[in-house]
Amino acid sequence: MNWETVIGLEVHVQLATKTKIFSAASTSFGAEPNTQACAIDLAMPGTLPVLNEQAVHYAIMFGLAIDAEIGKTSVFERKNYFYPDLPKGYQTTQLEKPIVGRGAVAIQLADGSTKSIRIHHAHLEEDAGKSVHEGDLPHGSSGVDLNRAGTPLIEIVSEPDMRSIEEAVAFAKKLHSIVTSIGICDGEMSQGSMRFDVNVSVRPMGTTKLGTRTETKNLNSFKFMEEAIEKEVERQIDVIEDGGTIRQETRLYNGDTKVAKAMRSKEEANDYRYFPCPDLLPVIVSDETIEALRRALPELPDARQARFVEQYALSTYDAGVLSSDASTASFFETVATHCGNPKLAANWTMGELSAALNNAGLGFADSPVSADQLAGMVARIADNSISGKMAKQVFEAMWQGGGNADEIIDAKGLKQVTDSGALEKIVTDVLDSNPTMVEDFINSDENKRKKKLGGFMGQIMKASKGQANPQQVNQILLQKLNELL
């Protein structure tokens, strides 16, 4: 039987506020355990939450970015459960009245088609701390690090609109692109800034009734998400085809060991006993605030893509890749405007640089080759000072900290020979010293002659130590050979 996969995502996005959602403690990543947790974060008796306005604004910005209804009155509720990394014994979150209502996110697929994924809602909440099971701890005990406790999150809940892993990944990447483009999240997946819960079910192709779903929680990379869905889809199909039924359950996937396992079934699920938090007033957002945020909203990925096509004459695909996140986009734009050749700028940004960054595990923001440096090099390709091949050497040197393109070109003597007199001499010399090749060329038919051109080119480039401008050489060579015919 053919099976259809149905996927819905719940995405936790850490908001890039300086301080926590309900306290003035810092949200910066990587501090010593419990050094960024104040009395409120520790849930000391008598302490009270005060809502961070910036977090509310960021959530609204997300809502505007996906063209969602904004909850003009949203309400924080308490979600009650006991866990050592949850200091109050409840998470302050939103349920009945979230800040962001229904919206939609468009995704582009590899075949060029687009699809709209509906967003059910997005709500504001606080992150929990972390349990620590390794390190210098007394025997048999675990530690708790509450630095992360109270970090503002939005949880984005999609409808089960995705039908393949490709769609799910495209959706996740699109959300990443949106939240980083509007600057509400730093997008650092490795630091947990975006985490995915995937709801997966399968059903016979052509049917409409949803199958029983499972939820795999807390995946913190696109790759792990992809793997987890793949494994879960396989598992569910195996179970059903073996005559079994799927249990509604929460599952975990370990990206390092590649092992997926069930955590708890629906029956074992907590009764969270939500109720409105009496320490916080309903959040009322005025139309003025919404409009001010709308006006200040940075360019969205889709708009940027369209602009790149229009302004820089890029293909839709290239524009899509380059506009996917704010730092890539701004890097590309600097290169393009400074070098004056957007097409070459796009090729180098997406090609050599992107590959090198990937290998080094770096983002565009941390690139060892600055946008200005790359622009300087691309400009030299554009004005024929260096060939593409030379540029690779220049790029390598810049990556290693060798300075700007012009300095490297000078130091390595990489300057391309474009003087037509000099090139003509090289071509003539090569033709003179290879009479058999010339003879052979003259005696060949039209089709074979084209192939034989390469032989001459190789000799000429060798004679010029690779510095001859290939386009010019090609032109001179053809002219000379034609004269001989």
Added chain:
Amino acid sequence: MHNYTIAELVKGLQSKQFSSVELTQHFLARISQFNDQYNAVITVTADQALQAAQLADQRLAMGSAPALCGVPLLHKDIFCTKGVRTSCGSKMLDNFIPPYNATVVENFEQAGVVMLGKTNMDEFAMGSSNETSFYGPVKNPWATDCVPGGSSGGSAAAVAGRLAPGATATDTGGSIRQPAALCGISGLKPTYGRVSRWGMIAFASSLDQAGPMARTAEDCALLLNCMASFDDKDSTCVDRDVPDYSASLNKSVKGLRIGVPKEYFSEGLHPGTEAAVKKALADLEAQGAELVEISLPNSDLSVPAYYVIAPAEASANLSRFDGVKYGYRCENPKDLQDMYCRTRSEGFGEEVQRRILIGTYCLSAGYYDAYYGKAQQVRKLIEQDFVNAFNDVDLIVGPTCPSPAFKFGSKGDDPVAMYLEDIYTIATNLAGLPGMSVPCGMVEGKPVGLQIIGNYFDEARMLNLAHQFQQVTDWHTQAPEGIS
């Protein structure tokens, strides 16, 4: 000196009739002499108090000190005090020393008030008799075989027993007014949002409100002047100017329309209490106030609604006491589950556990709508009753509680009988309205309280009426036997 009111102490301090150190020493001496009898104070901060008194005397010597500078007070042990154990009457927090002051404590400290110590209370403010305290029951100075009321029983008994001229307290369903009534003193629960809840250990966040206890309405006004403030650390605190509550005390009450709710004089009201309250109403009428019978038709729903909402909020508020971060942790837990279970079973007393269970049940899937949802609807109705009433009257007056102080253990095995203690006080918490209690008579040698309920933020008018009542009566000047 201990028979002086706070107003008199302020005058004496400002005129250098006595120093703050002398006053502080006097009250500390009284605490060490009489506290064994009352068990009203659970932590005495003698050294700290004397240091604060010296500082206050220096400020007084320089002139222009705030009104309350040098006055000694006790704080209910529900208010966090920096560096001083804050137990909330519970074993759970027997070892808890907060690194911060409650805003109420901070306001008094800034004003130069001297903290003598912390008062006993029902555990986590859950109780109407002070019998649920981990530190043992407080005795009523008027009859030491009787309860002082609760949960602010320690503060009430301390003021009645002249261990302090005034004390801070909190009121979630009557916890200021009922013990004030039972101990023959004056106590005021302000409008919800008038006084900051920062640093006040939460019982039921939407109902909790701090207020003053003293012997006179005039003193309550002085204390409230300092207690009330806008505080951006409490999101439910209302940003509204604090009037000078002392300024309007002497206004005439002539023509004031006083609503008398017929539902507050029904079955269950002790005849002695009823007689005393009716006499007080007649006194007010004689002063020119106009009595108007009113109806608060949903009054009978207030106790059931309260005993859903308050435990529901409490069940979440008390989840933080889990043995992980501070406070009590059971010995040698086997695992996490064991640590949670034993920490909370051993650290909380029976009444607290009962309310956590009630609250958890009311919020459970399948019961939420029937209990919590319905209780919130009732709360709206009760609020509306008062809104309607205040369209017609300026203040509402009736009994504070159904009967005078009862004997220890007499309601111990019947929680519902205990809950009915707050039948007249709970509605104001549900509506968020201010209420106060002033002494208005004696029954069987024990005090009776008169409750005055005001419209939102109308504390000044309540204090005005109470003060005027105290100009023509002397119930507030009477002292328990043995106090001279």
